[in-house]
Amino acid sequence: MGEMLLGHLRGELPVVILRPSIITSILKEPLPGWMEGIRTIDAVVIGYAKQTLPFFLVDLSLIMDVIPGDMVVNAMMVAMAAHSEERAQTIYHVTSSLRNPAPYAILADTGHRYFYDNPPRTGRNGEPARLNKMRFFSTVARLSLYMAVRYRLPLEVNSN
Structure with a gap:
């Protein structure tokens, strides 16, 4: 709705709309890996x-369409410069899945390997605390079954 309103009210102003996919941490500029706040897919990594x-x-075989924040900013600057003299409305989809497809399995495997080699916390004895591997469910039915067996069933057994 906002894009439609902008299209109607822009008058003679050049308008470029960028529609990025899932924006994630920075690739290169200003610092590799930098992010401010925890949003989108970064929340899964931090939660793990x-x-x-x-x-x-999540179905680990599906392609995650993520793009680093600095690439989105660079695309914004290029799009503004390229269309600054035009009076049309231009829309760009800034994504990565076609050129650089990455299945969710890459995130799962890379995250597990990274935190196995670099534990984010230590145990009571000061030794690195190994993380439990995250479980992934590709359907709501499988997740519901897991939740019932892992959480609901023990609660019902203990309440009787």
Whole structure:
């Protein structure tokens, strides 16, 4: 709705609309890996590192369409410069899945390997605390079954 309103009210102003996919941490500029706040897919990585997210609903074979924040900013600057003299409305989809497809399995495997080699916390004895591997469920039915067996059944047994 906002894009439609902008199209109607822009008058003679050149308008470029960028529609990025999932924006993630910075690739190169200003610092590799930098992010401000925890948003989108970064929340899954942080949840795994803190062990507050033991499972996640996703088909690991699906392609995740993520793009680093600095690439989005660079695309914005190029689009503004390229269309600054035009009076039309231009729309760009800034994505990565076609040129550089990455299945969710890459995120799962890379995250597990990274935190296995670089544990984010230590145990009581000061030794690195190994993280439990995150479980992934490709369907709501499988997740529901897991939740019933892992959480609901023990609660019902203990309440009787």
